Amino acid sequence: MTSDKEKSRTTSLDDMFGDFAELVLENVTLEIDELKLALRPAVQQLARAATQQVLALPKSLISSSFATPLGEYSSSIQEITLGATKGQGGTRGNTVTIGGHTAPAWDLFQAPPKHPPIIAADVFDMKIPLAKAVKTHYKEVMEDPAEWAKLVVDKFGADVVTLHLISTDRQLGDTSPNDAAKTIEEVLQAVKVPILIGSAGDPEKDGPVLAKAAEVCEGERTLLCSATVDVYEEIAVAAKKHDQVVLSWTSIDINQQKELNRRLFEWLKPEQIVIDPTTAALGYGLEYAFTIMQRMRLGGLLGDEELRFPISSGTTNAWAAREAWLNEPSLGPRELRGPIWESVTALALMLAGNDLFMMMHPAAIKTVHDLIDWMKEARKVDEFPDWTTLSIPEGV
């Protein structure tokens, strides 16, 4: 290893002796100084053995202090505001802002998150197959997107709503951009929070549908989900024209993400881009999403102009893991298994640096809101109970 490293090791060993010197002087003995002198030229290994023998029992604690390990970051993550109030040309009751960070995710000692993450609840414009544990909570509203939106805002506490226009898919109903516009209007009427618009993932329809959505949402500062490497121009043009934000969505590939963002720069300003590297479920590729998000956040903080954007996650993908929904009693109640799966998927990605969670299960939404609140500052803990003697009821 480098001589630097050796030097630091020598120094720290020396520091340790230094501490001893002070200490032992207090306790009236000079042995330590003699020992220190004798030790200096000796091999470190021997020194360590000697300290153990001679200094076996310090009489009091050897004070040491902890230095906060601050990092240096040259840049910050872009701030993005979604939604617009009346005064801002829209009709929303409030706006939400994400990003703006100056430190790695949750490195509170460096800087707390500029804007804590937010949760968007998924709303679909038609009845869709859902895991039973999720469906239970939505069966009343499955055919009415406006009621669905009200439910997630009023009852489940969603910060914003993502309206997925999946019925526009040629395979799922092939509804027109004008039909989609009507649904958007209904949802805008139904709730006061900012709304985000999701397309169906049909390469032929996504462009026209999102372009129409951009037009209908004029003034509302919505997020158009999503531009991909295959379909982006029509969406970016519409976003520019109607001043909307675009979700730049790629498939677990950081270079592809940079490439797509570069292309979007032709039309969009930095305050119009949110990035999504694709969320894979806990147990089914979560680590790829985790690591790409972590790299994107760090890259952005270190000045990579193509990566310094808030990050979004389709956290509902957690339900793709069979362990989340399988009707298999030996795995425990699926009413708990599913939402904890979605919650843990979110928590891991939150710690990696995700800003916007698109979610479904009400218990998971509640849990992630709690987690954000618990983690956004390093509150002093008054008491650490002694768990070694805790009496925990048997069998739980």
Added chain:
Amino acid sequence: MAKLPGPLEIYPLLPGTNCQDCGEANCMAFATKMAEHTVKLKACTPLYEDPKYAKKLVKLEELVTPPVREVTIGVGEFAASIGAKLVLYRHDLRYSNPTSFFLDVADNLEADAFAARVKEIEDWTYTYIGTGLRLDGIALRGVSTDPQTFAKAAKKLTEISNWPIILCSLDPAMLAAGAKAIADKRPLLYAATMDTWSEVGEIAVKHDLPLVAYAPGSLDNLATLTNTLRAMGVKELVLDPGTASKAGLGATVDNFTQLRRSAIIRENELLGYPLLSAPIAVWADHREGEAPELTKWDEVLTAAAMIVRYSDLLILHSADMWTNLPLTFLRSNLYTDPVKPVAVEAGLVEFGDVGPDSPVMYTTNFALTYFTVESDIKQAGSTAYLVVVDTEGMSVQSAVAGRKLTAEKVAETLEETGIADKVKHKVLISPGMAARISGETEEASGWTIKVGPKDSSGIGKYLQEGKWKEE
């Protein structure tokens, strides 16, 4: 990031005899693997056996000591090694030694309940991508507060289990009794505090056991305690800055992150030890008669945050499937080597004794998708051909959405594998998630598409029912 030694720094300190005892072709090859952290120094036996290499060994050990040292708990095949971390972010290299999960056993349980609890912990397992996930060790808690009871329970534990043990008590008299009873099993002692460091440190030194330094809520205190215990001669330390859930989770995550950052980025070797967290502490909030699920939920969240944020060892209480599945999965995911490719090779795979009547299915080459499907087919004992389509490492659902899985791609792959010559039917079973491209695929390939289950766990049943053969 701490600078890790390269092969050229390691090589001059090796014997240089190219004896191949380590299994490598020569000393340079061994040095290269050392630098990649894929072999351990101990594999170079001459270094340890021949006194003439003693000086080199000392230097080498110093050189290759990871910024977070390794601590081993227990003995024999079940011993748990924790720490030995080289990087802060997994993308910088990889994380080594997956977080160990130790579950608690109270020392005052009746004999039957005690044995049942140990069995419950040892038997917890789940098959995931072909490997059995399991827990790692047992944390014996001194609930009785009676040293004799504690020592007896420790002894009993070593009689019924080979698993590594943590002796947990903040009372030095308890730890003295426990350590005396089972020192030969190398338990981890939990814990020395700012009040008990002198007595507990002495116990650890006397029996040469690894010890936890516990100073909740103050990193200055933890540094002081660590400094002091080292000076006493405690060689293997584990650090616990205290675990708080809920409103305390922010501070907990922050403390663990600062400690690991100090060790790896700042190369502060005083704090270069494995970290322990105790999500079990959530049970202090549990009230008798209350539904335990809420407390378990909190324990899972706390543990998940601590797996992500640098805990090398967790102490847990819940032994349920639904609590430990997400945690063991999360651990597996984060400790996967990030250079492991996202994709497997495309082509044809055979399962069982295939013949001309065997079913033909297809899937994508995303590694996770492939291994899940493979494991499901094997578990079901099915006989089948599996055509693996190159989707640039994307799962079925994403590949269909991202147009990496298209009718043309499927047709092309069928052609390349020559599967048409191996079976005497032209029926292709598609993943349920690729149903939307089945029409196009029939046109492009000339094969009849039958849509299989959406989740590969249904493959066994689907094939057994034989519907794919029907007209």
